[in-house]
Amino acid sequence: MLQISPDKIAHIIIRAREYESGINAWAHEGERRQHGTRTELHDFIENLNEDEQASLVAVMWIGRESFEPEELAEAIATARVERTTPTQNYLMGEPRLADLLESGMDALGISPEDAEDALQKPV
Numbered sequence: 001m002l003q004i005s006p007d008k009i010a011h012i013i014i015r016a017r018e019y020e021s022g023i024n025a026w027a028h029e030g031e032r033r034q035h036g037t038r039t040e041l042h043d044f045i046e047n048l049n050e051d052e053q054a055s056l057v058a059v060m061w062i063g064r065e066s067f068e069p070e071e072l073a074e075a076i077a078t079a080r081v082e083r084t085t086p087t088q089n090y091l092m093g094e095p096r097l098a099d100l101l102e103s104g105m106d107a108l109g110i111s112p113e114d115a116e117d118a119l120q121k122p123v
Contacts, residue, residue: 010115045088063104
């Protein structure tokens, strides 16, 4: 069973997209904004508990097709056992993190679009 809420994954997807889109920013203001997005994403992942971090890695692995959706429990257990670097560093070093998380959510039958839309609705 997934031990992280779809809203938290959606938040990470949104921030990862912002980070990935700004990696090649040349303008000084863009670089400053890029640093802020990177720091926010890094800190958000770092502050997740161990179960949430393991689930997040498992979703990314399912999106990358390293595991099948029905192997979620195995993927989570593997993420816990094989962790050698901080989760935030591992995930932020993954090219296309946002796409992989979306694919993983989709494979698990969770609508990434619905979760993202819910986060971006005006209050």
